[in-house]
Amino acid sequence: MEIDKETRREILVGVVSVAVFVALLMGVGATYSDDGLTQTGALAVVGVIAAFVVLMSGVGYWMARQY
DSSP states (O other), X not given: OOOOHHHHHHHHHHHHXXXXXXXXXXXXXXXXXXXXXXXXXXXXXXXXXXXXXXXXXXXXXXXXXXX
């Protein structure tokens, strides 16, 4: 089974976006963990989730405009 160029690009963009999300969550966890997640860390996690939603919306819009 051969995957065309556009599908490979969509997969790559999706995987990179999720990797950035996980890296940001790990960064928040490493920065704001004092025997558990602090209140500031919890707000940072919410910010990372919101940024991920905006990022994925932008990626989806960009991918939809490709065709």
